[in-house]
Amino acid sequence: xxxxxxxxxxxxxxxxxxxxxxxxxxxxxxxxxxxxxxxxxxxxxxxxxxxxxxxxxxxxxxxxxxxxxxxxxxxxxxxxxxxxxxxxxxxxxxxxxxxxxxxxxxxxxxxxxxxxxxxxxxxxxxxxxxxxxxxxxxxxxxxxxxxxxxxxxxxxxxxxxxxxxxxxxxxxxxxxxxxxxxxxxxxxxxxxxxxxxxxxxxxxxxxxxxxxxxxxxxxxxxxxxxxxxxxxxxxxxxxxxxxxxxxxxxxxxxxxxxxxxxxxxxxxxxxxxxxxxxxxxxxxxxxxxxxx
Amino acid sequence: xxxxxxxxxxxxxxxxxxxxxxxxxxxxxxxxxxxxxxxxxxxxxxxxxxxxxxxxxxxxxxxxxxxxxxxxxxxxxxxxxxxxxxxxxxxxxxxxxxxxxxxxxxxxxxxxxxxxxxxxxxxxxxxxxxxxxxxxxxxxxxxxxxxxxxxxxxxxxxxxxxxxxxxxxxxxxxxxxxxxxxxxxxxxxxxxxxxxxxxxxxxxxxxxxxxxxxxxxxxxxxxxxxxxxxxxxxxxxxxxxxxxxxxxxxxxxxxxxxxxxxxxxxxxxxxxxxxxxxxxxxxxxxxxxxxxxxxxxxxxxxxxxxxxxxxxxxxxxxxxxxxxxxxxxxxxxxxxxxxxxxxxxxxxxxxxxxxxxxxxxxxxxxxxxxxxxxxxxxxxxxxxxxxxxxxxxxxxxxxxxxxxxxxxxxxx
Numbered sequence: 001x002x003x004x005x006x007x008x009x010x011x012x013x014x015x016x017x018x019x020x021x022x023x024x025x026x027x028x029x030x031x032x033x034x035x036x037x038x039x040x041x042x043x044x045x046x047x048x049x050x051x052x053x054x055x056x057x058x059x060x061x062x063x064x065x066x067x068x069x070x071x072x073x074x075x076x077x078x079x080x081x082x083x084x085x086x087x088x089x090x091x092x093x094x095x096x097x098x099x100x101x102x103x104x105x106x107x108x109x110x111x112x113x114x115x116x117x118x119x120x121x122x123x124x125x126x127x128x129x130x131x132x133x134x135x136x137x138x139x140x141x142x143x144x145x146x147x148x149x150x151x152x153x154x155x156x157x158x159x160x161x162x163x164x165x166x167x168x169x170x171x172x173x174x175x176x177x178x179x180x181x182x183x184x185x186x187x188x189x190x191x192x193x194x195x196x197x198x199x200x201x202x203x204x205x206x207x208x209x210x211x212x213x214x215x216x217x218x219x220x221x222x223x224x225x226x227x228x229x230x231x232x233x234x235x236x237x238x239x240x241x242x243x244x245x246x247x248x249x250x251x252x253x254x255x256x257x258x259x260x261x262x263x264x265x266x267x268x269x270x271x272x273x274x275x276x277x278x279x280x281x282x283x284x285x286x287x288x289x290x291x292x
Numbered sequence: 293x294x295x296x297x298x299x300x301x302x303x304x305x306x307x308x309x310x311x312x313x314x315x316x317x318x319x320x321x322x323x324x325x326x327x328x329x330x331x332x333x334x335x336x337x338x339x340x341x342x343x344x345x346x347x348x349x350x351x352x353x354x355x356x357x358x359x360x361x362x363x364x365x366x367x368x369x370x371x372x373x374x375x376x377x378x379x380x381x382x383x384x385x386x387x388x389x390x391x392x393x394x395x396x397x398x399x400x401x402x403x404x405x406x407x408x409x410x411x412x413x414x415x416x417x418x419x420x421x422x423x424x425x426x427x428x429x430x431x432x433x434x435x436x437x438x439x440x441x442x443x444x445x446x447x448x449x450x451x452x453x454x455x456x457x458x459x460x461x462x463x464x465x466x467x468x469x470x471x472x473x474x475x476x477x478x479x480x481x482x483x484x485x486x487x488x489x490x491x492x493x494x495x496x497x498x499x500x501x502x503x504x505x506x507x508x509x510x511x512x513x514x515x516x517x518x519x520x521x522x523x524x525x526x527x528x529x530x531x532x533x534x535x536x537x538x539x540x541x542x543x544x545x546x547x548x549x550x551x552x553x554x555x556x557x558x559x560x561x562x563x564x565x566x567x568x569x570x571x572x573x574x575x576x577x578x579x580x581x582x583x584x585x586x587x588x589x590x591x592x593x594x595x596x597x598x599x600x601x602x603x604x605x606x607x608x609x610x611x612x613x614x615x616x617x618x619x620x621x622x623x624x625x626x627x628x629x630x631x632x633x634x635x636x637x638x639x640x641x642x643x644x645x646x647x648x649x650x651x652x653x654x655x656x657x658x659x660x661x662x663x664x665x666x667x668x669x670x671x672x673x674x675x676x677x678x679x680x681x682x683x684x685x686x687x688x689x690x691x692x693x694x695x696x697x698x699x700x701x702x703x704x
Binding site: 192193195196199201202203204206208210211217218219231232233234236237238240241243244246247248249250251252253 | 335337339368370372374376377380382383384402403404406408411412413416420424425433434437439440468470472474475477522523524525564565566569607610661
């Protein structure tokens with residue numbers, strides 16, 4: 001079924017558990033998983049697995065499933081940030097990515113980390129929740145159990161998994177996007193120009209309008225992710241270059257905002273402003289500026 | 293009016309002007325934060341640093357032997373106003389009490405008008421007028437800001453403390469520009485200005501003591517060419533200066549007057565990865581003294597100094613960084629051991645004043661983005677960059693010495 005291509009579990013045990021689930025999944029379920037795993041979340045619609053339905057909307061995640069209890073969701077919301085923090089803390093020590101006080105919605109993870117978090121969440125939830133409630137273990141399917149009840153459990157499990165996954169990738173897996181005030185007339189921007197703007201070396205839009213640059217605090221993971229992924233440089237380089245401008249009197253640093261909410265607000269009210277947002281939350285006040 | 297009186301007079305007027313500009317600038321700085329709230333084109337920043345220095349022999353930054361010295365305080369505040377994208381005004385006031393180097397008065401560090409007359413996505417060109425930071429090497433522009441330095445003290449072989457005023461900023465004009473092609477940037481700065489030599493320290497450094505005459509700056513040229521790949525992933529620079537000064541003899545001055553020319557050339561390279569920053573710089577410094585200046589012995593009228601260092605910084609975590617550096621300076625490439633110099637001075641000035649080799653290890657801790665704590669240990673062989681100001685009798689200095697220093701710095 002080729003599940004290896006889209007699943008990269010961290011350890012063999014989890015992988016085995018996962019193959020067991022997939023082995024019992026229908027073609028429709030596999031396709032659904034592939035669709036979601038391939039991050040094609042922009043497609044609207046209600047997806048159903050046996051016994052579990054989830055409605056997927058492009059940027060907001062909605063849960064619409066009679067089988068998913070509120071307590072399950074609460075648990076998922078409680079557990080996943082914990083694990084994410086653990087993971088990110090491990091990453092922090094290498095890349096200075098994050099701060100323990102970061103709120104869940106400010107955490108940015110790459111797809112590989114999402115995978116491992118989900119697999120972990122799946123395992124934890126399975127152990128904590130399903131074993132208690134249904135008294136079954138999925139990685140050692142009991143042949144004597146009736147296939148119906150097992151299918152229901154597997155399907156529910158996949159469904160939960162997917163919903164968590166949808167929630168995660170729709171909110172967190174991509175680097176922040178470039179946002180500008182609607183007064184900016186450019187339709188796209190090159191990475192080199194973007195780097196010159198955030199390096200505070202290019203100060204005007206082509207039509208002569210002054211550029212106002214907003215950035216998040218240095219230790220904010222959205223900031224770090226944006227600088228690394230979108231500009232292709234390291235945050236410490238930009239900090240040093242900004243300091244050079246400030247303390248030699250030859251330029252000005254960008255304006256620091258405390259949060260993405262503030263970023264959005266300031267960009268909306270400042271003509272010629274540029275910044276970034278990790279959530280695809282655009283309207284007539286702030287515009288997405290695609291990178292060429 | 294006699295020449296000497298004229299110079300005294302001009303110094304007097306100069307100090308009044310300085311007081312006036314300082315008080316004006318302070319006034320502006322005090323009222324600025326109120327505007328800055330709604331005017332995002334105005335920004336005010338500053339820093340404060342305090343260091344503790346302990347040496348086993350020789351003094352560095354005050355009387356650092358024995359119980360150590362706290363005489364290393366740096367305070368600065370700057371304001372910038374980008375009136376239009378093409379025009380920026382900026383100025384910085386600096387107060388520094390570092391051993392016996394410099395005076396502890398508020399200095400006008402820089403104050404300039406920056407006019408960028410051409411700008412598009414590929415390049416920009418502009419002009420600066422006023423008191424401008426000298427574009428030399430990688431660190432000179434911001435050498436007094438602890439946050440921008442790679443250690444508590446800069447590599448002394450190139451960024452001498454004792455002639456800091458000369459290297460710091462100059463009064464005049466500068467042309468600059470930048471070409472951007474793909475991920476690369478080529479920047480240049482060319483400055484025609486008068487070096488700041490009013491400081492008695494420059495006189496001490498160049499003429500050996502505070503002489504009765506006056507050392508004035510003449511029109512000088514400083515230039516720098518920088519190649520940048522990905523905002524400094526790789527940065528290469530060549531900078532050079534031709535600093536012209538003139539010594540005007542004072543009353544009953546045993547020496548005649550004449551021109552002193554200082555021509556440093558610095559090659560710089562820096563590589564940045566996520567965790568590492570590797571930096572190296574190499575400098576050659578040519579000195580030329582007029583024959584009439586008798587404070588300098590004939591054999592030292594034309595000398596070439598040489599310096600280089602290799603430095604690596606490693607970001608251990610987001611809060612901790614390590615640094616190691618090897619730093620070498622020779623005051624005269626024809627006399628690297630200093631033996632000829634010692635012979636000439638008949639033993640009065642030891643040979644080790646002519647070279648220095650400094651091994652440094654340091655650690656940096658960032659408790660928050662605005663606070664920084666640093667500690668650093670130096671093992672030094674030689675006293676080429678040891679400030680005379682802290683060690684008036686050079687015969688009493690020691691060749692092998694150790695320096696330990698801790699610095700706390702705040703910025704806003």
